[in-house]
Amino acid sequence: MANPPHGGVLKDLIARDAPRRKELYDEAEKLQAIVLTERQLCDLELILNGGFSPLEGFLNEKDYNGVVSDNRLADGALFSMPITLDVSQQTIDNLGIKAGARVALRDFRDDRNLAIITVDDVYRPDKQKEAKEVFGGDPEHPAVKYLYETVQEFYVGGKLDAIDRLEHYDYVGLRYTPAELRLHFDKLGWSKVVAFQTRNPMHRAHRELTVRAARARQANVLIHPVVGLTKPGDIDHFTRVRVYQALLPRYPNGMAVLGLLPLAMRMGGPREAIWHAIIRKNHGATHFIVGRDHAGPGKNSKGEEFYGPYDAQYAVEKYRDELGIEVVPFQMMTYLPDSDEYKPKDEVKEGIRTLDISGTELRKRLRTGQEIPEWFSYPEVVRVLRESHPPRSQQGFTIFLTGLTNSGKDAIARALNVTLNQQGGRSVSLLLGENVRSELSGELGFSREDRDRNIGRIAFVASELTKAGAAVIAAPIAPFEQARKHARELVEKYGSFYLIHVATPLEYAEKTDRRGIYAKARNGEIKGFTGVDDPYETPQKADLTVDISKSNVRTAVHQIILLLEAEGLLEQL
Numbered sequence: 001m002a003n004p005p006h007g008g009v010l011k012d013l014i015a016r017d018a019p020r021r022k023e024l025y026d027e028a029e030k031l032q033a034i035v036l037t038e039r040q041l042c043d044l045e046l047i048l049n050g051g052f053s054p055l056e057g058f059l060n061e062k063d064y065n066g067v068v069s070d071n072r073l074a075d076g077a078l079f080s081m082p083i084t085l086d087v088s089q090q091t092i093d094n095l096g097i098k099a100g101a102r103v104a105l106r107d108f109r110d111d112r113n114l115a116i117i118t119v120d121d122v123y124r125p126d127k128q129k130e131a132k133e134v135f136g137g138d139p140e141h142p143a144v145k146y147l148y149e150t151v152q153e154f155y156v157g158g159k160l161d162a163i164d165r166l167e168h169y170d171y172v173g174l175r176y177t178p179a180e181l182r183l184h185f186d187k188l189g190w191s192k193v194v195a196f197q198t199r200n201p202m203h204r205a206h207r208e209l210t211v212r213a214a215r216a217r218q219a220n221v222l223i224h225p226v227v228g229l230t231k232p233g234d235i236d237h238f239t240r241v242r243v244y245q246a247l248l249p250r251y252p253n254g255m256a257v258l259g260l261l262p263l264a265m266r267m268g269g270p271r272e273a274i275w276h277a278i279i280r281k282n283h284g285a286t287h288f289i290v291g292r293d294h295a296g297p298g299k300n301s302k303g304e305e306f307y308g309p310y311d312a313q314y315a316v317e318k319y320r321d322e323l324g325i326e327v328v329p330f331q332m333m334t335y336l337p338d339s340d341e342y343k344p345k346d347e348v349k350e351g352i353r354t355l356d357i358s359g360t361e362l363r364k365r366l367r368t369g370q371e372i373p374e375w376f377s378y379p380e381v382v383r384v385l386r387e388s389h390p391p392r393s394q395q396g397f398t399i400f401l402t403g404l405t406n407s408g409k410d411a412i413a414r415a416l417n418v419t420l421n422q423q424g425g426r427s428v429s430l431l432l433g434e435n436v437r438s439e440l441s442g443e444l445g446f447s448r449e450d451r452d453r454n455i456g457r458i459a460f461v462a463s464e465l466t467k468a469g470a471a472v473i474a475a476p477i478a479p480f481e482q483a484r485k486h487a488r489e490l491v492e493k494y495g496s497f498y499l500i501h502v503a504t505p506l507e508y509a510e511k512t513d514r515r516g517i518y519a520k521a522r523n524g525e526i527k528g529f530t531g532v533d534d535p536y537e538t539p540q541k542a543d544l545t546v547d548i549s550k551s552n553v554r555t556a557v558h559q560i561i562l563l564l565e566a567e568g569l570l571e572q573l
Ligand SMILES: Nc1ncnc2c1ncn2[C@@H]1O[C@H](COP(=O)(O)OS(=O)(=O)O)[C@@H](OP(=O)(O)O)[C@H]1O
Pocket: 404, 405, 406, 410, 432, 433, 434, 437, 446, 450, 451, 452, 454, 455, 475, 476, 477, 478, 479, 517, 526, 527, 528, 529, 530, 534
């Protein structure tokens, strides 16, 4: 039998309210609706399916205060994370949210009503207190930042009636609700299950750790990764799930099951560990692994850890009797090359050689295409990671040329286009200023606002193409620093961005202008012309500066090629 849920009853609101579904659906159609944010949606899903039992809704003020100050709901039940529904004053006024009101909760992705909340109260949280008590208060902590920057100023508490489950279109078969997982364990005849939480790819060390934990308890393994919201910058869940699927056959005799958890993590270390344990208990697990720095966000900008490495383990230990799920504390696993085995760090005798590859080192090896040894991971896992993290020679990039009209930026861009096409290996896209103007920005003029909008469009297209692995060459005038900076930020989410300042002086550009465009600007036919009667802000931080009055197109192209080569982008594998 699976472990009893937290509080004794699984609050599967979908199953509970199924008989009234039609009635609730019709009622919601007539109600005002709160459109939920991504994080609220994740929370809602786990309230509706019982993952957050004993919760039956979003916390009211009494429960919230208890959880924040003391890890307890008003009735004394252990619960460590405030699960709240935040709204703005404007939403409260527009929707008439007040005690006793019924309001629909809507999915922003498909506009479906998923639940109805009966409002208990509307209250203004003490954010400073929440930040301090729940997360430790460091303003750089991601959940504290989220609290101050994104969370609205009021919370709405109240119980929910469930209308429908969330629709998912990825890995649907692996998204077990607590009830489904419990049934699955029963079917398999598993009575002891060790759950493993993760937001990272799994390698040999994790496989060894989970098998060890299972062996010590004569249990089976639930690999229970988070696929809701994790730490910004984490490897996306699509890649991770393919990694877990590749790893699964490495467990002997089907001893592990993979289930995906749609949780929005807060990276709350000790508080989060207690919460994670409760969630796994609700999913039927009897044991839960808590490792070093469990659900911690790493270090702040001063290099300080947000939490002590074993704070999470102490926290779950403190509540061990109440938790009702046995926590399995684990040290870091390390590889012993001389005996070709993994051991927890604290069990390694002094003088024994050990090997480790950090997350940063792994990312570097993926980026450079460097070998990832078999002692560290399985070839089938590495293959999945390499597919989503191709080496630099296969990654996209953007060359962004900025400069005055007739500075030579267009000629360099065209020459670079054929040079990169000759090189092969990537599709090359050329975004010349005038082409973009006619194809994408036809309605725009040359006011600062319109120019910024134009560069914004180029940046968007360049970032999408860079994501798809292309080489992008853009050559607008782009006279404003802020817009160029924005373009860099957008593209760098997906690949490299190089700003090339074509710094040919105005006198030269004007003197050599065969199209007579400067003449038109000088005699007033064209107004607000860059360099003549509109400013050009010199780039503060160009990756390369070239000047056609002193050099030529061929040299400029060669300099760009050398830059790309030095960055590893042109290597032929
Ligand atoms: N008022 C004014 N100011 C500057 N440029 C003007 C203007 N009116 C028309 N043009 C011609 O439009 C071409 C494209 O400009 P851009 O889109 O690159 O300008 S911006 O980056 O949006 O500021 C640009 O050509 P290239 O520099 O050859 O691309 C200009 O010749």
